[in-house]
Amino acid sequence: MVAGLFASVSVAQANEQLEKASEDSNQWVLPGGNYSVTRFSKLDQIKPQNAKDLHVAWTMSTGALRGHEGQPLVIGKMMYFESAYPNYIYAIDLDNIGHIAWKFAPPKNPNAPPVACCDVVNRGVSYADGKILASILDGHIYALDARTGRVLWTANNADPLKGQTVTTAPLVVKNKVIIGVSGGEFGVLGYLSAFDLDTGKLVWRAYSAGSDESMLFNPEKTINGNLQKPVGKNSSVRTWHGDEWKLGGGTTWGWYSYDPKLDLVYYGTGNPGSWNPTQRPGDNLWSMSIIARNPDTGAAAWAFQLTPHDGWDYDGVNENVLFDATVNGTAYPALAHFDRNGYSYVLDRSNGKLLAAHKYDPTVNWAKSIDPATGRPEVDPAKMTKAGVNVKHICPAAEGDKDEQPSSYDPMTHLFYIPTNHICMDYQAFDVKYKAGFPFVGAILNMYAASPNVRGRFIAFDAVTGETKWAINDMFQDWSGALTTASGVAFYGTLDGWFRAVDLSNGKILYQFHCPSGIIGNPMTFMHDGKQYVAVLTGVGGWAAIGLAAGLTKPSEGLGAVGLTATLGEYTSLGGTLMVFGL
Amino acid sequence: MVAGLFASVSVAQANEQLEKASEDSNQWVLPGGNYSVTRFSKLDQIKPQNAKDLHVAWTMSTGALRGHEGQPLVIGKMMYFESAYPNYIYAIDLDNIGHIAWKFAPPKNPNAPPVACCDVVNRGVSYADGKILASILDGHIYALDARTGRVLWTANNADPLKGQTVTTAPLVVKNKVIIGVSGGEFGVLGYLSAFDLDTGKLVWRAYSAGSDESMLFNPEKTINGNLQKPVGKNSSVRTWHGDEWKLGGGTTWGWYSYDPKLDLVYYGTGNPGSWNPTQRPGDNLWSMSIIARNPDTGAAAWAFQLTPHDGWDYDGVNENVLFDATVNGTAYPALAHFDRNGYSYVLDRSNGKLLAAHKYDPTVNWAKSIDPATGRPEVDPAKMTKAGVNVKHICPAAEGDKDEQPSSYDPMTHLFYIPTNHICMDYQAFDVKYKAGFPFVGAILNMYAASPNVRGRFIAFDAVTGETKWAINDMFQDWSGALTTASGVAFYGTLDGWFRAVDLSNGKILYQFHCPSGIIGNPMTFMHDGKQYVAVLTGVGGWAAIGLAAGLTKPSEGLGAVGLTATLGEYTSLGGTLMVFGL
Numbered sequence A, B: 001m002v003a004g005l006f007a008s009v010s011v012a013q014a015n016e017q018l019e020k021a022s023e024d025s026n027q028w029v030l031p032g033g034n035y036s037v038t039r040f041s042k043l044d045q046i047k048p049q050n051a052k053d054l055h056v057a058w059t060m061s062t063g064a065l066r067g068h069e070g071q072p073l074v075i076g077k078m079m080y081f082e083s084a085y086p087n088y089i090y091a092i093d094l095d096n097i098g099h100i101a102w103k104f105a106p107p108k109n110p111n112a113p114p115v116a117c118c119d120v121v122n123r124g125v126s127y128a129d130g131k132i133l134a135s136i137l138d139g140h141i142y143a144l145d146a147r148t149g150r151v152l153w154t155a156n157n158a159d160p161l162k163g164q165t166v167t168t169a170p171l172v173v174k175n176k177v178i179i180g181v182s183g184g185e186f187g188v189l190g191y192l193s194a195f196d197l198d199t200g201k202l203v204w205r206a207y208s209a210g211s212d213e214s215m216l217f218n219p220e221k222t223i224n225g226n227l228q229k230p231v232g233k234n235s236s237v238r239t240w241h242g243d244e245w246k247l248g249g250g251t252t253w254g255w256y257s258y259d260p261k262l263d264l265v266y267y268g269t270g271n272p273g274s275w276n277p278t279q280r281p282g283d284n285l286w287s288m289s290i291i292a293r294n295p296d297t298g299a300a301a302w303a304f305q306l307t308p309h310d311g312w313d314y315d316g317v318n319e320n321v322l323f324d325a326t327v328n329g330t331a332y333p334a335l336a337h338f339d340r341n342g343y344s345y346v347l348d349r350s351n352g353k354l355l356a357a358h359k360y361d362p363t364v365n366w367a368k369s370i371d372p373a374t375g376r377p378e379v380d381p382a383k384m385t386k387a388g389v390n391v392k393h394i395c396p397a398a399e400g401d402k403d404e405q406p407s408s409y410d411p412m413t414h415l416f417y418i419p420t421n422h423i424c425m426d427y428q429a430f431d432v433k434y435k436a437g438f439p440f441v442g443a444i445l446n447m448y449a450a451s452p453n454v455r456g457r458f459i460a461f462d463a464v465t466g467e468t469k470w471a472i473n474d475m476f477q478d479w480s481g482a483l484t485t486a487s488g489v490a491f492y493g494t495l496d497g498w499f500r501a502v503d504l505s506n507g508k509i510l511y512q513f514h515c516p517s518g519i520i521g522n523p524m525t526f527m528h529d530g531k532q533y534v535a536v537l538t539g540v541g542g543w544a545a546i547g548l549a550a551g552l553t554k555p556s557e558g559l560g561a562v563g564l565t566a567t568l569g570e571y572t573s574l575g576g577t578l579m580v581f582g583l
Helices: A004-005 A011-023 A543-548 B002-006 B011-022 B543-550
Strands: A055-061 A073-075 A078-082 A089-093 A100-104 A126-128 A130-134 A140-144 A153-157 A171-173 A175-181 A191-196 A201-205 A257-261 A264-266 A289-293 A300-304 A322-329 A330-338 A342-346 A353-359 A367-370 A377-379 A392-396 A409-412 A415-420 A423-429 A443-449 A456-461 A468-474 A482-483 A489-493 A498-503 A509-513 A523-529 A531-538 A577-582 B055-060 B073-075 B078-082 B089-093 B098-102 B126-128 B132-137 B142-144 B152-155 B169-173 B176-179 B191-196 B204-207 B256-261 B264-268 B289-293 B300-305 B320-327 B330-338 B343-348 B353-359 B367-370 B378-380 B390-394 B407-410 B414-423 B423-429 B444-448 B456-461 B470-473 B484-485 B489-493 B499-502 B509-514 B522-528 B531-536 B576-581
Touching: A004 B378, A055 B055, A055 B390, A055 B509, A073 A126, A073 A468, A073 A523, A078 A330, A089 A130, A140 B407, A171 A257, A171 B264, A175 A456, A201 B576, A257 A322, A257 B484, A264 A322, A289 A342, A322 A353, A353 B543, A409 A482, A415 A489, A423 B343, A456 B367, A482 A523, A498 A531, A509 B055, A523 B489, B073 B126, B073 B522, B089 B132, B126 B169, B132 B353, B256 B320, B256 B522, B320 B353, B343 B367, B484 B522, B489 B531
Parallel strands: none
Antiparallel strands: A055 A577, A073 A078, A078 A089, A089 A100, A126 A130, A130 A140, A140 A153, A171 A175, A175 A191, A191 A201, A257 A264, A264 A289, A289 A300, A322 A330, A330 A342, A342 A353, A367 A377, A392 A423, A409 A415, A415 A456, A423 A443, A456 A468, A482 A489, A489 A498, A498 A509, A523 A531, A531 A577, B055 B576, B073 B078, B078 B089, B089 B098, B126 B132, B132 B142, B142 B152, B169 B176, B176 B191, B191 B204, B256 B264, B264 B289, B289 B300, B320 B330, B330 B343, B343 B353, B367 B378, B390 B423, B407 B414, B414 B456, B423 B444, B456 B470, B484 B489, B489 B499, B499 B509, B522 B531, B531 B576
8 A cells, every 4th residue: 555655546536545544553644644633543553551661762853943833644654844943854764764865945935034923833744645745934744756756747835925924734635735825924815726737737626705706605605603693695705894804814824634424525714814803893804714615616515603803812623522422412514713812613514503612721811601502702891902902811812722733533532732832912903004914913912821820731631522531731831732642642842841651541741851842843653563653752942932933032022922022031942843753 | 069169259260160061071161071071971770771762852943044062051950052043052951941041133234244265154152150161153142141142242353254154162260262264265364362251351372373472372391293303593584485374274163172281272274375385385384273272361382293295175173072092002192183184183181292193084084194203294295286186085075074063072992083084086176366355265175985985984983993993884974973872872863863872892873863954062961850851953064064054065175075065965864952951
């Protein structure tokens, strides 16, 4: 099968191959491990009993210093990964780790300043049909020959002069390379694009706000997940004042999942326009939403808004983990979503109907509850932000109780293992004017720990019941991804650089290692020559560590993040290193 | 004693303390391990029998990507190290490795472009009397409080606008901070400076060429080591044409050693002015020499020239290892020096008299022999370079059979363990005009492997007899330092990133680990909580890897080094990581 992956196949088969390959836990063929993005592996060589014997098997510098939010792939005996900007892409033959099989350094784009709101991060490559698909900060998408690194095609998915960038991992579904756009703090109107896997030609593009046509919404067929009825005509523009939807309806920079049976791709949209809600009355649809689309056409099946009329920057882009949920005795094809807004959502993934919503951090206070019928939050009026008012002690802070750091679902315990933030903020909105390519924020934030010296918690959480089984308190936001394995071991890393193996049953730390740099990458696991390995990219940065990454020092900088992790530099330094652990 | 090191003491005692502390192998208190720069440790927990069980104990990114040619110090429970440019300096409490005790980031110097001939490397800090002494690329020397990192004083030892930089580790002797200058490829006239340990005031400065006064040479007392008689008047200027000595007589960027009994500091000087010998007739004294000076006054006791009228860039800056030699039945206080020119020299360190000279790489061909009476090489006329002629197949190449990468002397086997280069070159000199701050090279080089795919050899070598006991052949230049330990294990790293433990008795590789980046740093060892650790800075760069480090691609770039390691990027990437190994 491994050899088969490299053989050229009918593109329509690509996702069947990927789906099948993702069941082979010896490999890690998709960014999230599988189309359901569970980041769960059936491998069980590393167990609670022996995890203490883990050690570093080998290492490799990426040659880049900024935030590494991705994860390696392993396809057969080949490993692939991408660095933070300047987005180096590496291929390593696991039989010969001392040699770089190939390296791709994208050409520097003189018209694209390496600027992004929250560090020049990257979230990894994808693989399909003998190709490595990679997004580059400047908006280019590359298809590289997985054997040689040769450029097969390149496409452009963003205009950096408008503040558009691409930081996230593409998802290949059938013969489409699906990829979104970043730039929510630059007034970018978000979209999801699908490029032809063979040619790089744009097949469809679906905007997050605007006309029904531009959003690929069918007023009669696309379901409003909140209301469980068709969205109707102009479902987006009627929730905005005038043309304001043009300046940022929900960028699309999170993780993408796919259900082959329902043939739907799931993703989230980010904040609406500026961070000043006074400037943009209305629910601002379809920002802050989960959207399900047909991968062939982009047609939206349903959309569910999480945070109407956002006043906190609670982007809805976090991963949607597909799992089988039993709610009140009924089984559903479900998805779980741990939103920036501090609520976990379980939706019926066939129609976007809300099945359960719970706070996954006890400090959430901006909304008292989520209406079980509509999913609409009951906002605490005291925590609603508005221009000119410094609203104090809102929990969670803008970085959310979780940001892009992906959770893992263990189908054996039916629990989600979630790296979370544990932070609150003061938020003062103000009017702001749009200028293409310049920040369009309109709020000054002060973020801080929700509990003394605790800014992150790694939790075992039941998304159906809302029960937190255990939590590990950490000094900084837990901004790495999580990995679970069939032997009952979870893995994650801390912002100050500790890589950990944790006993799933009780949250006990079985092993930890001090990595070169803080960890915002996502652990994955694979087998090679009969041995299980766990790999993670270290390299601190991202929004969580923007002060350290970009050398910012004023608390008000970094969209309010600098003060939150002002002491991080006392614990870790910039770096970019692949760490591979084994017994 | 550990606590005592931090107590403020009479500065005159600083080197007595260091000398005593350097005998305590639990620590590593001097860049070369001790004043003799043997880089030998009495520690013996890691043995040939158990070295296979080594693993990475912890790691730390330095936050810098360029060449790391230094080594950590361990003073008591504190570890100190410096990164490549931008020259970050770190203090780590070994009891709390997850926390940075302090970090010092020198202010960016807007007048000092970070340019050096051979990468913006650094070779480490020194310690004395509660202070960390550090040199910064832009020429500043800092004394930092070892407890807090607070700046106690700063001095300026170079003018970057003249091409002067400082890359090497200072040596503290008594109350003097001794430090040289880099910039031999920018027409810099070399000097050695001594700053007051308490105040940073310049106490003396001794130039490598010019008037007797400026060199601190006493015509009657300073001994010409080659001729074993006083140097006489104007020993330097009479060996130059006109004022040419002003443009580069031997920079002083290597390692410094000290004999407390003889009270002499030893160091080497680099190439004379441009690389075009036709442009500067004469022996060009005292470039390419070993010089012994009194640390209090700078007065030169003796000087020995290795390569008169250099036509190959065979800088004489390599370390001078102090050891007790028995030559023809007589015991000498000796020093061994493995010169860039491919010859090993054993000198009587009391007077600079040559005791033995041998080729330490079999391919040396520029000189047929070294005159045992005078130390003068018998140059092969066919290998003498001259303006306008492309002289082919000169061995060694300009990088030498060894460059700054320091060897280790094991007093038990009486052998030197030397990381060497194994390279040859074609060399075409041409006339060049001097312009302050611009390269002043005057030669185009093409360097290449001396044997197919072998560019480095790690050798066990008897400097008295010239016998090579064993050699490990490596694909690239062995540009890391060496460490030997009393248990019979040597350590070194390869340019493509393998860190190795080697059986001293036979050269068998006992253990190797693939580090994040290539290794041009120098392993050291220490004890903590009863366990022996070996630490090394990884971070490829330096002249050996200037192509990779500076993104150069044309073979003629990097002073001819780019072609030599053109494939290095297929094996390793830029990085900067401290690696600590233990059992």
